[in-house]
Amino acid sequence: MQATEMDQPDLQTLPVQADGTDGNCVTFVLHDEDHTLGNSLRYMVMKNPDVEFCGYCITHPSESKINFRIQTRGSLPAVEPFRKGLNDLMGVCQHVLNTFEKSMKEYRAQREEEMQ
Amino acid sequence: MAAKRRTDEMRDRVVLGEFGVRNVHTTDFPGNYPGYEDAWDQRRFEEEFRVDVIREEEGTLEFDMVGIDAAIANAFRRILLAEVPTMAVEKVFVYNNTSIVQDEILAHRLGLIPIRADPRLFEYRNQGDEEGTEIDTLQFQLKIKCSRNPQAAKESSDPNELYFNHKVYSKHMTWVPLGNQTDLFPDADFRPVHDDILIALLRPGQEIDVLMHCVKGIGKDHAKFSPVATASYRLLPDITLLQPVEDEAAELLQKCFSPGVIEIQNIKGKKVARVANARLDTFSREVFRHEGLKNLVRLARVRNHYIFSVESTGILPPDVLVSEAIKILMGKCQRFLNELDSVPME
Numbered sequence: 001m002q003a004t005e006m007d008q009p010d011l012q013t014l015p016v017q018a019d020g021t022d023g024n025c026v027t028f029v030l031h032d033e034d035h036t037l038g039n040s041l042r043y044m045v046m047k048n049p050d051v052e053f054c055g056y057c058i059t060h061p062s063e064s065k066i067n068f069r070i071q072t073r074g075s076l077p078a079v080e081p082f083r084k085g086l087n088d089l090m091g092v093c094q095h096v097l098n099t100f101e102k103s104m105k106e107y108r109a110q111r112e113e114e115m116q
Numbered sequence: 117m118a119a120k121r122r123t124d125e126m127r128d129r130v131v132l133g134e135f136g137v138r139n140v141h142t143t144d145f146p147g148n149y150p151g152y153e154d155a156w157d158q159r160r161f162e163e164e165f166r167v168d169v170i171r172e173e174e175g176t177l178e179f180d181m182v183g184i185d186a187a188i189a190n191a192f193r194r195i196l197l198a199e200v201p202t203m204a205v206e207k208v209f210v211y212n213n214t215s216i217v218q219d220e221i222l223a224h225r226l227g228l229i230p231i232r233a234d235p236r237l238f239e240y241r242n243q244g245d246e247e248g249t250e251i252d253t254l255q256f257q258l259k260i261k262c263s264r265n266p267q268a269a270k271e272s273s274d275p276n277e278l279y280f281n282h283k284v285y286s287k288h289m290t291w292v293p294l295g296n297q298t299d300l301f302p303d304a305d306f307r308p309v310h311d312d313i314l315i316a317l318l319r320p321g322q323e324i325d326v327l328m329h330c331v332k333g334i335g336k337d338h339a340k341f342s343p344v345a346t347a348s349y350r351l352l353p354d355i356t357l358l359q360p361v362e363d364e365a366a367e368l369l370q371k372c373f374s375p376g377v378i379e380i381q382n383i384k385g386k387k388v389a390r391v392a393n394a395r396l397d398t399f400s401r402e403v404f405r406h407e408g409l410k411n412l413v414r415l416a417r418v419r420n421h422y423i424f425s426v427e428s429t430g431i432l433p434p435d436v437l438v439s440e441a442i443k444i445l446m447g448k449c450q451r452f453l454n455e456l457d458s459v460p461m462e
Contacts, residue, residue, distance in 0.1 A: 030452065033448070035190075035191075035194065036190075036191045036194040036195060036198075036199070036445075036448075037191070037445070037448050037449075039187040039190065039191065040187045040188045040190075040191040040445070041449075042187065043142065043185055043187035043188065044156065046145045047145060047146065047154065047155060047156035048146070048155065048156060049146040049147065049155045079456065082456070083453065083456055086449045086452055086453050086456075087449075087453070088156055088158070089188075089445070089449050090446055090449045090450065090453075091158050092158075092161065092184075092188060093442050093443075093445050093446040093449070094446065095158075095161070095162055095165065096165070096167070096181070096184070096188075096442055097439060097442045097443065097446075099165060099166065099167045100167045100179075100435075100438060100439065100442070101439065102167075103166075103167040103168065103169050103179070104169055104172075104435050106169075107169035107172065108172075111172075
């Protein structure tokens with residue numbers, strides 16, 4: 001088992017490789033994160049048909065870090081669904097933000113009309 | 117057909133049974149259901165997603181988010197509670213406190229007072245920095261002394277008549293600009309959100325003279341930094357009558373639900389019950405206590421329809437809070453994407 005340790009002081013993710021060196025199954029350690037990002041990212045990664053397994057766990061409630069594991073079908077490196085999941089989640093948030101702001105504007109415009 | 121209906125129910129309803137809740141977890145992942153396209157499709161998501169603002173009053177916002185999953189809706193709720201930053205009193209320098217309220221209790225109370233200051237104008241304080249600079253600190257002063265009123269009537273026992281300044285309110289907190297803050301914020305009015313928060317009670321001769329430093333923080337660190345009184349969501353209720361319900365049963369059914377949910381119509385002389393507005397129900401499950409009614413109704417919730425209710429403490433308006441929460445989630449993703457790009461993965 002090869003643990004790729006980076007010794008940069010403020011690294012936020014430390015990938016720990018397991019099950020061989022082909023990179024299909026990787027456990028990422030995300031620091032300063034909890035269910036907020038863990039569960040939403042897990043949902044986005046699970047929506048990817050190339051992913052065989054995706055799960056996260058909080059190692060200990062006193063430490064704020066999560067183990068995020070991705071196993072892919074075939075020979076796709078696990079970093080790819082991770083990256084795609086993050087990008088998809090960004091896309092979702094962007095769309096939610098745009099839709100929400102548009103709805104707020106419409107609601108306020110409609111209330112202005114009703115007041116007059 | 118029945119099988120498809122059952123699968124559809126499993127996919128998009130959470131069913132409340134008599135003794136338990138069924139279909140709780142999201143199962144629509146690729147490969148689980150043959151014949152359904154479940155892989156992530158941004159275009160399909162954008163077509164089906166919508167936000168409906170129901171009500172906006174001062175400080176409260178109620179809106180619906182339809183077409184999103186529990187994981188993401190919950191992420192927004194958690195961020196609203198714990199990760200949207202605000203300014204709150206962190207350090208209290210006590211120069212004189214002869215009141216009956218102990219220093220630490222007074223400091224705790226001052227910390228919980230919501231401060232009307234847009235946190236986006238300030239930076240976080242650097243760790244280890246004790247004094248604070250003008251870009252990360254707001255200074256307030258509370259200096260008040262209670263004295264006896266010489267004009268009070270001899271037999272009066274009303275403290276309002278007998279003493280001056282015996283109640284210390286949050287309106288007695290004054291902003292003391294640091295450095296160049298008067299130039300940075302020329303028309304800003306930094307003060308507590310509410311003027312009538314009672315901080316302490318004094319009697320003649322007692323005084324409080326403290327200086328307070330407000331810093332930017334998040335709810336995860338201390339609940340005083342949380343910008344919402346509360347932020348919560350519930351799923352849209354879905355009540356279906358499996359068989360027609362008439363006469364006394366209809367009356368009883370109407371009483372089992374919150375007012376306005378079931379309405380009785382008069383069809384050909386008979387009283388027939390109909391689901392008028394399931395959204396109003398709070399699901400007390402009273403139907404299950406009546407043997408004759410419990411098999412006639414299906415109580416469920418629509419899995420992807422979230423009714424959010426955000427109540428702000430007054431620091432920022434609730435719609436700004438929701439926008440900030442969404443941006444914070446985007447910021448988290450961006451942080452990890454930057455990490456992935458900067459560090460070569462082996």
